[in-house]
Amino acid sequence: MIDLGVPMSQIILAAEQTVYMVFVSLFLGTILAIIMSVVLVLTNDDGILKNKYVYTVLNTVINIIRSIPFIILMVFILPLTKMIVGTRIGTTAALVPLVIFIAPYLTRLFENSILEVSKGIVEAAQSMGASYFEIVWYFLLPEAKSSLILSITTGTIGLIGATAMAGVIGAGGVGDLALTYGYERLNTPLMFFTVVILVIFVQIIQSIGNHFAYKTRNH
């Protein structure tokens, strides 16, 4: 086997850190994004709970966060990170900026997915006497499901990219490994190896996403 210049255990640890950061922040981000996107869809101009103020405030906040590059966002919210997880550095500390980064991104993707559901579905739901919660739970989300799965897939891949930058606050991960050991020590084989790992990650995630989206859509 080629010598990568770092022990295998370190590579495995980096992979674990990446997986940990991606999936925990994806999980939390998805929950937040579902809530925010539903609020956006319900309160927009054509929404069944039309509310200009709620919509404008939420919409603006999302736009502001989305315009900040992740690496700046990460250092910018360090005090908040410290408040929430008790430390500014390490893998867990990276979760806070990652969630704050991915939630608005997913919100936008989810918003589009939910808006794709035909208005007639909402009307049918209303005509059956469904409550607002039931409209979302039994009609909007199930109908948007396959599109939502693809949005989550896209979001996951975006997150993998973001975790590479989390090395700045000592979060570790595959991207950080590539930067510190591969790039800074001019270790080309390691660079190449990490890139391959990342490519495989992304491929697997995209395939899984496509598979499930296809399965839910293709009746």
Place this chain on the structure above:
Amino acid sequence: MIQFKDVSKTFKSKGVTTQALQHVSLTIDDGDMFGVIGFSGAGKSTLLRMVNGLEMPTEGHVEINGQDLSKISHNEMRKLRKSIGMVFQQFNLLDSRTVFDNVAIPLRLNKADKDKMHKKVMELLEYVNLADKADAYPGQLSGGQKQRVGIARALATDPSILLCDEATSALDPETTESILQLLERIHKELNITMLIVTHEIQVIQRLCNRVAVMEHGKVVERGSVLEVFSNPQQDMTKKFVRTVIPDQIPPSVVAKIHEEKDNYKILKLRFLGDNATDHLMYHINKTFSVQTNILFASVNELQKTILGIFILQIIGNDAEIAKVIQYIDEQQVQWQEVDL
């Protein structure tokens, strides 16, 4: 009973106001098959959507069994909606759910117990003749089958009112016919009050006992289908009715009449029910010294009643023609003179 009391509706969007309904008053009795016909944009869908509160009047009131819809809470409105079924032009089925689950949704919202729900859904699918499609997805069905699912879904909560919003407008003529038969059967067997909105006069002709004709947000004509179809007053109504019950002389016949040198009058006669047409014609020809030509004739069935329309050319002198008209009046047959 559904009552619209002086209902107006104005939509405002981006500074533009549209008057969708203007001072509409209508009463729909229990057990009615009430049709509302008009071109798109006439406000008929807005009217329909007020019955289950999807749309609220800007002015006036909508009452169901005496209950003013603008005075009830959101929860009471939801409860009311559960007793009103709605069928849509675009079906509005959930593509991600099976036929069974689509029909089951209203029951699920009512927290019905599983066994009862299964029994009810299968009964409904049996009723609309789709029991074998229970596990299919809407994407695998034809338009007519989708609408059957939509109808089964609308009936799931045993509603007392069924609203049909252009239920057959997205379907081909043959499928339309099968859906109309289904609606007719539902009305007969389940005795549901139906409000049917359509731009297709055949639908009204086939199903309804009463009709309102709408134009630019106003009801321009209303009455029993028999009355309105046999004697339409408004130009709009005439236009609609003419497509199913023609009452005009073909152009080639008109050209021929223009060559006629003798004195004549053209009368359009309408026979309803058991007005004996043959008897009348026989008598005119035998008793009066006139010559009669039938220029046009049509016989239609409306609400189990025969409607006959005859256009007669009566050739003779004025005195004799006047006698004929007097005779027709005595027979209580509706007539009007036709100018060419």
